[in-house]
Amino acid sequence: MGIFKIEGGVTLKGEITPQGAKNEALQILCAILLTPEKVTINNIPDIIDINKLITLLGNLGVKIQKNGAGSYTFQADDVNVNYLETDAFKKEGGALRGSIMIVGPLLARFGKGYIPKPGGDKIGRRRLDTHFEGFINLGAKFRYNKEEHFYGVEAPEGLIGADMLLDEASVTGTANIVMAAVLAKGTTTIYNAACEPYLQQLCKMMNAMGANVSGIGSNLLTIEGVENLGGCTHRILPDMIEIGSWIGLAAMTRSEITIKDVSWENLGLIPNVFRKLGITLEKRGDDIYIPAHTDGYQVKTDIDGSILTISDAPWPGFTPDLLSIVIVVATQCKGDVLIHQKMFESRLFFVDKLIDMGAKIILCDPHRAVVIGHDFKSRLKATTMSSPDIRAGISLLIAALSANGTSTIQNIEQIDRGYERIDERLRAIGAKIVRA
Structure with missing residues (x-):
């Protein structure tokens, strides 16, 4: 050490x-899984947690090109969803708190998302209920393996928009649910949503990709689902x-x-x-x-x-x-x-x-x-x-x-x-x- x-x-x-903002980058990097097209992100911080997430995306099959200091282009056009059920992923995903936010975009685009109990700082209990209750509201089926601490959600027929009131204004929970809802059928409203600048950045980026998210900056978000998203260029705060x-x-x-x-x-x-x-x-x-x-x-x-x-x-x-x-x-x-x-x-x-x-x-x-x-x-x-x-x-x-x-x-x-x-x-x- x-x-x-x-x-x-x-x-x-x-x-x-x-x-560049660590907490924004964790959300933005997960959002690249929503589209098969190229997404360029600038001002990415060169820190351990972010580099671990970039490695995880690469192991999922995302094509990664480094353009220069803090600048990467990603293309998730050949994602290996089966990697989520490997022992390697269980170890890798469990070492990083931000890995929880890959679940929303994977569920929205591929109909399933899995994650081991995420790691991160030992600062007290950091509950995941808000994330999974949101996915369930969108029509996903939830399962949990207590022995392996392994979470899973599946929606093979796709997600359906819903009205929901979050039990807490969780930033990562809101981000995960919004990323799932942008490709759901119909309209989703999220009340008691987090409204941090980094969450606002995520919503603006997805709108640039073709999503329809309104109410950005407030605690009531409305998402009109779209069929697919395209590429974009985004700069982190x-x-x-x-x-x-x-x-x-x-x-x-x-x-x-x-x-x-x-x-x-x-x-x-x-x-x-x-x-x-x-x-x-x-x-x-x-x-x-x-x-x-x-x-x-x-x-x-x-x-x-x-x-x-x-x-x-x-x-x-x-x-x-x-x-x-x-x-x-x-x-x-x-x-x-x-x-x-x-x-x-x-x-x-x-x-x-x-x-x-x-x-x-x-x-x-x-x-x-x-x-x-x-x-x-x-x-x-x-x-x-x-x-x-x-x-x-x-x-x-x-x-x-x-x-x-x-x-x-x-x-x-x-x-x-x-x-x-x-x-x-x-x-x-x-x-x-x-x-x-």
């Missing part, structure tokens, strides 16, 4: 460009989670950093939440400029003076993927913050590593933590730690970059799953980080 050696306490300076990570990095290292080409209109509440922590963000065209916070940053209390609470919620609420970053940033603020992680019951457990570094954090329960800010009067201490998941991993990396001394982070493959060449890009703005 690889490690990062990080010399902390170094002030950074310069420009950094966010990679910048990764909002990485943008939030760089904001946190700038604040914790008190560095002057410009984040380039962030697509401000797709950031939602992210800038406002960091401003509540006292961080200065300037909009310069489509860039974010963050000045060096040499005097620290003051948390804003609620109107009645009560402690600031930051919690996650479905879009347009604050994304849960950035709460780990917020916790780290709050360790050096002026003031106190209550973090309420509602969606996953194991995501806050990494704070014990921050406590070992000297952070003042009270873990109230699996979902809530109170962070008492140091105001840089007491710096975090360097330590040796292991990255438990993607988002906790990047948070610990930011903590290490701000700490006194040299830290070691183990299990950095977790960070590489979601962040492209992160050590190279950090060194370009002055960070002292070595991969070993």
Whole structure:
């Protein structure tokens, strides 16, 4: 396993460009299975999870051509659906959370889709009920092998449009159901649909392929089924989670950093939440400029003076993927913050590593933590730690970059799953980080 050696306490300076959005790419790559025609996708991040999915598509028989950095052309005109029932697929599909989203397009186009229990971050239970209830509503038959944890849906006669109310606004669940519904007969309505920018991107891409999806950006989607879809060219948005990570990095290292080409209109509440922590963000065209916070940053209390609470919620609420970053940033603020992680019951457990570094954090329960800010009067201490998941991993990396001394982070493959060449890009703005 690889490690990062990080010399902390170094002030950074310069420009950094966010990679393409991991969570959008996982959806978009699965959607290429909806058509036998060529689909070109640009701004694909070069990270472990995405590369695993591209390999999986290749093993399914998809023709893959790399056009250049971040650009691929795919053609799914000779898909081997039988591969889904092989031991190789059961192992491969089980290693990647995003593999669940191949089921919708395969079911729509070939009448069947199978998947082993998907892997991914160990951040608590991540239910799949919404996906399969949606497929059942469209007329698919569901089966589950408990011994092998293997899911299957079949609709040999094709899918039929239906009205449905999702039990939760699941992003991947909505994406999977929409991809199935675009080739179903008749009209499908999905209420309580997720409306994240990445889901909007998926719908816009499918419309460019000839689908008929309306209500994009709202929680009520209407899909008029079509007989087939064609090819298109699509560009993936910048990764909002990485943008939030760089904001946190700038604040914790008190560095002057410009984040380039962030697509401000797709950031939602992210800038406002960091401003509540006292961080200065300037909009310069489509860039974010963050000045060096040499005097620290003051948390804003609620109107009645009560402690600031930051919690996650479905879009347009604050994304849960950035709460780990917020916790780290709050360790050096002026003031106190209550973090309420509602969606996953194991995501806050990494704070014990921050406590070992000297952070003042009270873990109230699996979902809530109170962070008492140091105001840089007491710096975090360097330590040796292991990255438990993607988002906790990047948070610990930011903590290490701000700490006194040299830290070691183990299990950095977790960070590489979601962040492209992160050590190279950090060194370009002055960070002292070595991969070993």
